[in-house]
Amino acid sequence: MDSHVMELPRIIQIGYGVLKEAGRFLSKFSPERVLIVSGPVVWAKVSKVVEDALRGWGFTYSCLQVNYSTSKEVELAEKVAREFKADLIVGLGGGRSVDVAKLASYNCGAMFVSMPTSASHDGIASPFASIKGGNRPYSYNTKPPIGVLADVDLIAQAPRRLLASGCGDLVSKITAVRDWMLARDEKHEYYGKYAANLALMSAEIVLSEAKGIGGGGKEYVRDLVEALISAGVAAGIAGSSRPCSGSEHLFSHALDIIAPNIGLHGEKCGLGALMMAKLYNLDWERLRCALRDVNAPVSALDLGLDADRVAEALVLAPALRPERYTILHKLRLSFEDAKALAKDVEVI
Numbered sequence: 001m002d003s004h005v006m007e008l009p010r011i012i013q014i015g016y017g018v019l020k021e022a023g024r025f026l027s028k029f030s031p032e033r034v035l036i037v038s039g040p041v042v043w044a045k046v047s048k049v050v051e052d053a054l055r056g057w058g059f060t061y062s063c064l065q066v067n068y069s070t071s072k073e074v075e076l077a078e079k080v081a082r083e084f085k086a087d088l089i090v091g092l093g094g095g096r097s098v099d100v101a102k103l104a105s106y107n108c109g110a111m112f113v114s115m116p117t118s119a120s121h122d123g124i125a126s127p128f129a130s131i132k133g134g135n136r137p138y139s140y141n142t143k144p145p146i147g148v149l150a151d152v153d154l155i156a157q158a159p160r161r162l163l164a165s166g167c168g169d170l171v172s173k174i175t176a177v178r179d180w181m182l183a184r185d186e187k188h189e190y191y192g193k194y195a196a197n198l199a200l201m202s203a204e205i206v207l208s209e210a211k212g213i214g215g216g217g218k219e220y221v222r223d224l225v226e227a228l229i230s231a232g233v234a235a236g237i238a239g240s241s242r243p244c245s246g247s248e249h250l251f252s253h254a255l256d257i258i259a260p261n262i263g264l265h266g267e268k269c270g271l272g273a274l275m276m277a278k279l280y281n282l283d284w285e286r287l288r289c290a291l292r293d294v295n296a297p298v299s300a301l302d303l304g305l306d307a308d309r310v311a312e313a314l315v316l317a318p319a320l321r322p323e324r325y326t327i328l329h330k331l332r333l334s335f336e337d338a339k340a341l342a343k344d345v346e347v348i
Contacts, residue, residue, distance in 0.1 A: 034059055128241050172248040189242075307343075314328065
């Protein structure tokens with residue numbers, strides 16, 4: 001790669017109770033018409049705060065509520081945005097709302113602002129959107145949000161499982177970076193040391209503060225949110241998802257096909273990272289201890305998956321993105337080898 005483009009968020013505001021400053025925050029981008037994409041549960045919880053915050057800032061707004069992050073919801077959001085003539089779309093909620101708003105804004109040519117209400121994965125600030133129901137089970141390239149407003153108080157109130165999922169996604173950066181290094185060494189792919197180190201630093205937060213995160217302290221929630229934002233920025237610096245997504249993500253996407261609607265994205269990435277760490281002769285037991293301390297799944301049984309599903313996903317994973325060279329592309333595990341690997345790290 002002779003050159004690549006870096007796209008990064010322009011403004012990031014993180015703090016306690018900052019959702020009430022949403023109007024002031026959005027005004028920095030001088031929008032005229034704002035479409036908010038949110039989920040029914042989240043909107044019922046925060047609508048009064050948001051509406052009070054937006055009142056009097058000189059722009060018109062409307063809210064679209066979505067239940068899923070599929071191509072159907074993206075198409076609906078695009079249709080509503082065009083009819084409303086939105087020049088800025090806000091993703092207010094968990095990963096689903098943020099991803100739908102992100103891809104819809106990209107397709108419509110509108111500005112995008114991320115307002116996460118949970119810390120379940122690194123899509124908060126990344127230029128990639130995970131959308132199901134299309135012709136591919138992995139992330140779409142979009143643009144990073146122009147702004148991120150993260151209310152730690154609100155995020156800390158989300159179900160603890162979502163926080164644990166975010167930890168799984170962060171831990172997976174360790175094996176994603178190793179896959180990136182492998183592609184550099186064997187396929188002469190561009191490798192960005194700074195972006196890689198930034199992603200690894202985000203993962204280290206989970207490894208070093210796992211007990212605190214698992215204990216639920218709000219200060220640790222802030223650290224986790226900042227780490228997820230930093231991981232998204234690493235992808236923006238790299239110009240690809242390489243520092244954040246490797247063989248462990250392909251394993252997660254394969255499970256989406258083989259065992260749909262079982263487990264959260266970050267949970268499955270965490271399990272995948274354990275197995276990929278073993279393939280790279282890394283300290284997978286340290287990763288496992290950290291995941292356990294944050295109350296994330298450390299076995300297929302924790303997610304309700306059986307051994308065969310795990311092995312099938314490991315075998316299928318490299319076929320999902322043949323162009324993204326990883327340890328699974330290199331080794332091409334058989335079903336028996338995949339099962340043995342999962343047993344070695346106590347995933348099954």
